[in-house]
Amino acid sequence: MTDSKRNLVLVSVDSLRADHCGFINPDSGLTPTIDRLADEGISYTQAIAPGPRTPSSVPVMFTGEFMSDDENWTMANWQGRQQRIGEHMTRFQHLSERLQRRGYETVAFTANPWTTRESNFDYGFDDFTEISADSPDIDSSKLSDSTLFTLADSGFEALPGDIFGWSSKKEWFSQWTGYFDIIQEKLADLSEPFFVWVFILDSHQPYITPRRHREESAAWEMYYSILRYWHGQSSDEELSDRAEELIGQAYRDAVRSVDGFVDALTEAVSGYDPVTVFHSDHGEALGEHGNFGHEQTLYEENLRVPLFVHNAGSAERVSEQVSLQSLPELFAALASGREFDPQAHTQPFVVSKTENNQVLSIRTPRWKFVTAEEDTQLYDLGSDPKESTDASTTHPEVASSLADLADRHRTTQTEKERVETAANELTAGGTPL
Structure with missing residues (x-):
């Protein structure tokens, strides 16, 4: 390291509920590595996302600012929504830009389709890797090392036309085990001090999990739960108790896989002695309030998230609430070289909003x-x-x-x-x- 600046790692996980992490809910039993790191560091047990979905949360946590209203906004317009994010990201300084200006080498790996060059998330990064189906950075075979995924991908690609819209859906099947070697290769070439951001999708629906991390779901149960979930979403048909049980099993196995990623990444960066910040961008409904996934609602299952800071010089459990909106200031404090104050970013009132600010909550x-x-x-x-x-x-x-x-x-x-x-x-x- 140079100039006493600490290396920094930010791990973002899509759709990980707070109560599925053992350092928040001891009955979980799904996340031994996450729990160990949280216990060794500063764990925030009341962390709140700025929004219940990636488009309403991650742009806010990267800039520290909520997005403006758009009178032409509609959920049906994917490109319009992404353009709105891109405009927001050009208007405010990013967390990555702040650190880059402090002399950090900045590197990103993102598997989330909302956080791409198209939406200007590459600003402030010296090296930016998109892990997606149409990425210029990787081959789509790196999305997953699953044999079933490989067979499905090659089969659908060989058919005339885009059957089932596979080309736009397959990136949601990404698994960290498919592209982890790319992360390892780039970590080996980093100059210090560095800031590395990794955003994985493994706990996002459809909850596809490598065999090594599956403890509750057989392969057929995992894929059947996907089909039942998708059918229920498209038809508004109420899911049976058995279907809900299978979805819950598949999700828990996906959380186990996330913990496996944290374990692998922690080992990969251990020689650099970094400060690691871990969080999810929002939660996930598993039947609460009649919802599955992350709809445009502001219930606790959608907003409460895990958050910890590891290796920042102290171990503390913080029960006061904190918003992910404060992440830019939190990283500025970590990069300052001064003693980190765990309480400095807590707040008595936390604001969250759905996309385009249609629903607002004060917590x-x-x-x-x-x-x-x-x-x-x-x-x-x-x-x-x-x-x-x-x-x-x-x-x-x-x-x-x-x-x-x-x-x-x-x-x-x-x-x-x-x-x-x-x-x-x-x-x-x-x-x-």
Whole structure:
């Protein structure tokens, strides 16, 4: 290392629920490596995502800023949504840009289709590797080392036309075991100090897991759970108890695979003695509130995430809530060379939003206020952790106070956007700022 700067590693995992990690839920038993690292470092047991899906969460955690509204936004327009992310990522300084300017070599590996060059996530990275079906960086055979995946890929590619839309779906089947050798090769060539970001998809639906990490699902059960999940999503058909059980088994095995990745990566970087930050971008519903996956809802199963900082000089369990929106400042603190304060990034109020800010929540350690236009709910997370009963009529003073905070947040965001627009117009007109 040079100039006493610590090497930094950020591990992002898609769709990993907080309660499936043992350092948060001791009954889990799925994540021994994650739990060990969390126990050795600083674990945050009340970490909250800025949104319930990658497009509403990761752009915020990378820039520290929420995205502006888009009057033309629609969930059906994939390209429009990605373009909106790209515009947001050009407007604000990225976490990676901050570290690059501090003298870090910056390297990224991302398997998530929302965090690509097309959406400008490559800004601030000296080396950026997209792990996707149409990536210029890798062959699609590296998406997975599964024999079944290889057979399906070669079979579908040999057929005329794009049957089942395979070309756009196969990247969601990626497994870290297929491309880990690429990560190892690039790690060997790094200059110090470095910042490495790895974003894996293994706990994202369809929960395809290598045999070595499967303990609950036979191969046929794993693939059957995918088909039942997809059929239920497309037909709104209620899933049977057995189908829900199989989906839960497949998901837990996928979480085991994530732990296997953390174990392999920890060993691969151990010689560099890095500070490692681990988190998921959002949670995952497994039948709660009638949902599976990560819909446009702001329930705890969608927002509460695991987060720990390992090898930062102390071991502590932090129970105060913290938002992933604070990750840029957290990394700035880690890169500063000063003693890291685990409590510095906790907050009494945490804001989360669905895509295009259609639904907003204000969360305190006890309460969660959710508002969408004229519709509001208040949940007492202390006595009603499953968020089943609206408490706004029994605690109107709490609902009113949090509604005021929500209005204040919207006003602040609007003012920030006006200032930013005016600054951009001045810069575009050639007026120095």
